[in-house]
Amino acid sequence: xxxxxxxxxxxxxxxxxxxxxxxxxxxxxxxxxxxxxxxxxxxxxxxxxxxxxxxxxxxxxxxxxxxxxxxxxxxxxxxxxxxxxxxxxxxxxxxxxxxxxxxxxxxxxxxxxxxxxxxxxxxxxxxxxxxxxxxxxxxxxxxxxxxxxxxxxxxxxxxxxxxxxxxxxxxxxxxxxxxxxxxxxxxxxxxxxxxxxxxxxxxxxxxxxxxxxxxxxxxxxxxxxxxxxxxxxxxxxxxxxxxxxxxxxxxxxxxxxxxxxxxxxxxxxxxxxxxxxxxxxxx
Amino acid sequence: xxxxxxxxxxxxxxxxxxxxxxxxxxxxxxxxxxxxxxxxxxxxxxxxxxxxxxxxxxxxxxxxxxxxxxxxxxxxxxxxxxxxxxxxxxxxxxxxxxxxxxxxxxxxxxxxxxxxxxxxxxxxxxxxxxxxxxxxxxxxxxxxxxxxxxxxxxxxxxxxxxxxxxxxxxxxxxxxxxxxxxxxxxxxxxxxxxxxxxxxxxxxxxxxxxxxxxxxxxxxxxxxxxxxxxxxxxxxxxxxxxxxxxxxxxxxxxxxxxxxxxxxxxxxx
Amino acid sequence: xxxxxxxxxxxxxxxxxxxxxxxxxxxxxxxxxxxxxxxxxxxxxxxxxxxxxxxxxxxxxxxxxxxxxxxxxxxxxxxxxxxxxxxxxxxxxxxxxxxxxxxxxxxxxxxxxxxxxxxxxxxxxxxxxxxxxxxxxxxxxxxxxxxxxxxxxxxxxxxxxxxxxxxxxxxxxxxxxxxxxxxxxxxxxxxxxxxxxxxxxxxxxxxxxxxxxxxxxxxxxxxxxxxxxxxxxxxxxxxxxxxxxxxxxxxxxxxxxxxxxxxxxxxxxxxxxxxxxxxxxxxxxxx
Numbered sequence: 001x002x003x004x005x006x007x008x009x010x011x012x013x014x015x016x017x018x019x020x021x022x023x024x025x026x027x028x029x030x031x032x033x034x035x036x037x038x039x040x041x042x043x044x045x046x047x048x049x050x051x052x053x054x055x056x057x058x059x060x061x062x063x064x065x066x067x068x069x070x071x072x073x074x075x076x077x078x079x080x081x082x083x084x085x086x087x088x089x090x091x092x093x094x095x096x097x098x099x100x101x102x103x104x105x106x107x108x109x110x111x112x113x114x115x116x117x118x119x120x121x122x123x124x125x126x127x128x129x130x131x132x133x134x135x136x137x138x139x140x141x142x143x144x145x146x147x148x149x150x151x152x153x154x155x156x157x158x159x160x161x162x163x164x165x166x167x168x169x170x171x172x173x174x175x176x177x178x179x180x181x182x183x184x185x186x187x188x189x190x191x192x193x194x195x196x197x198x199x200x201x202x203x204x205x206x207x208x209x210x211x212x213x214x215x216x217x218x219x220x221x222x223x224x225x226x227x228x229x230x231x232x233x234x235x236x237x238x239x240x241x242x243x244x245x246x247x248x249x250x251x252x253x254x255x256x257x258x259x260x261x262x263x264x265x266x267x268x269x270x271x272x273x274x275x276x277x278x279x280x281x282x283x
Numbered sequence: 284x285x286x287x288x289x290x291x292x293x294x295x296x297x298x299x300x301x302x303x304x305x306x307x308x309x310x311x312x313x314x315x316x317x318x319x320x321x322x323x324x325x326x327x328x329x330x331x332x333x334x335x336x337x338x339x340x341x342x343x344x345x346x347x348x349x350x351x352x353x354x355x356x357x358x359x360x361x362x363x364x365x366x367x368x369x370x371x372x373x374x375x376x377x378x379x380x381x382x383x384x385x386x387x388x389x390x391x392x393x394x395x396x397x398x399x400x401x402x403x404x405x406x407x408x409x410x411x412x413x414x415x416x417x418x419x420x421x422x423x424x425x426x427x428x429x430x431x432x433x434x435x436x437x438x439x440x441x442x443x444x445x446x447x448x449x450x451x452x453x454x455x456x457x458x459x460x461x462x463x464x465x466x467x468x469x470x471x472x473x474x475x476x477x478x479x480x481x482x483x484x485x486x487x488x489x490x491x492x493x494x495x496x497x498x499x500x501x502x503x504x505x506x507x508x509x510x511x512x513x514x515x516x517x518x519x520x521x522x523x524x525x526x527x528x529x530x531x532x533x534x535x536x537x538x539x540x541x542x543x544x545x546x547x548x549x550x551x552x
Numbered sequence: 553x554x555x556x557x558x559x560x561x562x563x564x565x566x567x568x569x570x571x572x573x574x575x576x577x578x579x580x581x582x583x584x585x586x587x588x589x590x591x592x593x594x595x596x597x598x599x600x601x602x603x604x605x606x607x608x609x610x611x612x613x614x615x616x617x618x619x620x621x622x623x624x625x626x627x628x629x630x631x632x633x634x635x636x637x638x639x640x641x642x643x644x645x646x647x648x649x650x651x652x653x654x655x656x657x658x659x660x661x662x663x664x665x666x667x668x669x670x671x672x673x674x675x676x677x678x679x680x681x682x683x684x685x686x687x688x689x690x691x692x693x694x695x696x697x698x699x700x701x702x703x704x705x706x707x708x709x710x711x712x713x714x715x716x717x718x719x720x721x722x723x724x725x726x727x728x729x730x731x732x733x734x735x736x737x738x739x740x741x742x743x744x745x746x747x748x749x750x751x752x753x754x755x756x757x758x759x760x761x762x763x764x765x766x767x768x769x770x771x772x773x774x775x776x777x778x779x780x781x782x783x784x785x786x787x788x789x790x791x792x793x794x795x796x797x798x799x800x801x802x803x804x805x806x807x808x809x810x811x812x813x814x815x816x817x818x819x820x821x822x823x824x825x826x827x828x829x830x831x832x833x834x835x836x837x838x839x
Binding site: 459466468492495 | 608
């Protein structure tokens with residue numbers, strides 16, 4: 001399959017004004033290919049460089065070393081920028097700080113206005129995408145009257161109206177309550193099913209498991225890159241990356257330590273329940 | 284939750300009256316010309332005509348008189364003050380009243396009435412504009428009207444965008460300020476005690492965090508706008524299309540007739 | 553300090569088209585020295601309730617008793633309440649404003665009118681409680697990491713040495729290690745100094761691990777209260793209707809108990825409980 005995003009030996013360094021000598025690499029030697037139609041999670045703790053990596057995917061940040069190519073377009077080439085941003089849309093962390101429009105309708109239209117879409121076509125597309133994210137009938141609502149989840153769905157609508165091939169969710173669920181988070185996760189799943197490439201940046205293993213493939217980033221480097229199903233095949237020290245160990249993994253490890261003959265390769269809660277029941281009913 | 288919901292002078296009230304439906308551009312042009320021609324009036328007939336127009340406007344707006352009057356209250360003081368000053372200072376005509384050092388002339392009474400009337404008419408018309416036009420539409424109308432200026436390097440689009448982003452963020456920042464004030468009050472801050480200086484100082488713990496967060500918001504918003512393909516006003520289309528309708532043509536005809544009528548009614552000075 | 557909320561209703565923007573009833577007829581009692589958790593989805597009214605308890609707003613009707621202090625619709629002066637109830641708001645690092653960490657933490661105690669030497673002592677203690685190194689005292693709070701800024705903000709509230717500490721989503725945005733550490737420190741403080749803690753949280757995991765008493769709010773009404781075990785016994789479906797999730801450990805125990813006969817001997821709230829119960833059962837079974 002043809003990768004839609006190709007990252008080769010990419011690195012990024014923030015030049016801190018205060019500590020010129022200590023400017024450090026936020027991302028270093030990253031190699032990553034994202035295929036068209038994939039649902040990928042990039043997971044890492046705070047400060048791991050995952051958000052920097054996310055912003056390199058649509059040329060908001062340009063690699064200091066190496067290359068990032070979107071459908072073969074090099075992000076460092078100024079003339080590619082506009083096209084790249086049509087291909088890769090982005091939903092950010094803070095729901096408030098990405099809404100430009102004074103009403104829901106105006107905000108969805110913002111990207112389309114930038115693209116120069118004719119007004120009649122815009123009206124049609126706005127209606128269509130608001131339907132798609134479940135905000136139908138709220139065209140005239142003011143952004144500050146929306147819930148966190150609704151604001152993020154509005155942001156998603158604004159992005160999909162531009163018909164991108166890839167949508168990057170840069171920690172888009174981290175400021176939401178559980179209801180809002182589920183709304184956004186469902187939207188991601190729907191987008192993936194409609195053929196859009198979804199890249200979810202998160203620090204939550206539970207959320208990353210919704211994806212087909214998980215890339216773990218720590219200290220600016222890619223530490224793991226594997227199908228999510230295989231994430232728990234090998235014993236892994238999640239704490240080394242300051243990631244929260246899933247409860248079933250932690251429980252399994254603790255029970256093993258206490259001498260219970262639990263199977264090592266357990267990949268989910270249901271499976272562990274099954275295993276425990278089997279163990280306990282054997283006697 | 285914002286507590287800024289009580290009616291303020293000229294705060295937009297949604298509706299579907301003929302005034303609401305007019306194009307913001309024609310309303311703006313009307314008000315602009317109206318403000319100038321008000322000064323043409325100098326007798327009962329011409330003031331009567333202007334007042335009639337204003338009352339008709341209020342009628343057409345479909346907004347209840349009580350809301351308009353409530354909004355006018357602070358202005359009424361200003362109007363009365365101007366009236367009193369004119370009563371007192373204008374000389375000419377017969378002396379109507381003499382009481383101690385105060386002499387009131389006929390001319391003073393007439394001036395006071397005309398000036399307050401003019402003031403009232405101007406404020407009412409201005410209020411009608413903002414009551415029936417949302418700030419977004421106003422910004423939009425202004426942008427389109429002024430767009431020819433962009434040929435002379437005036438960044439009309441940028442100003443308009445700044446306006447509309449401010450409108451978008453006022454409620455957000457208001458809520459944030461409320462939250463920060465509560466947090467600092469919980470830490471013992473008192474915003475009500477002391478003299479003016481002390482009170483102003485007590486706001487520092489609110490304003491600094493508010494500034495910092497506004498900068499952060501601005502930075503993130505700029506990034507979000509860039510990500511959505513924003514690259515200035517060039518080549519942009521707009522979802523809000525403004526269209527002159529019959530109503531607007533009618534308004535401009537009325538304006539023309541008004542100018543002619545005022546010139547005709549004007550008594551030679 | 554005991555808290556007694558008596559038939560409290562709170563309406564925002566009463567008499568306008570934006571009228572909104574945030575709380576209706578709330579009755580609840582929190583004994584002195586309790587670690588209570590207020591849980592509910594966004595819009596359940598929990599944030600209004602803690603603002604009422606902290607004396608930041610007054611109820612539309614009803615009364616709130618905090619110790620021997622009473623708040624009603626007519627209350628105007630809250631100065632006595634300041635310092636007794638400390639509130640850590642959501643993302644509290646957004647309220648930092650001073651040039652140095654120490655100065656920012658000193659803001660609250662200084663407002664209480666304490667002497668400079670006393671304030672200094674309070675600042676030192678507060679920094680110790682939240683685990684901030686003394687070296688940071690003279691640094692600008694704005695040059696610290698997110699997690700450190702959060703601790704400075706919490707220290708700023710603790711420095712007032714409140715009898716009641718209210719925390720609104722104190723762990724939002726922190727990584728798992730930071731979350732655990734902050735709440736562990738709060739719990740230590742609760743145990744050592746016997747302060748009453750009210751934790752507002754979306755996370756049932758946190759509520760299960762730290763609180764002894766839970767209050768569940770939904771659309772401005774109190775729908776449930778009791779020990780964590782009794783609240784979770786209400787069942788996943790019912791809680792999901794209120795926008796809440798049962799902690800994973802409880803979920804796992806429930807699934808296991810559905811199959812085991814007899815079920816696990818004791819209530820399970822946390823991972824540690826689960827481990828203990830399963831090991832006990834296994835050992836009991838095998839000998």
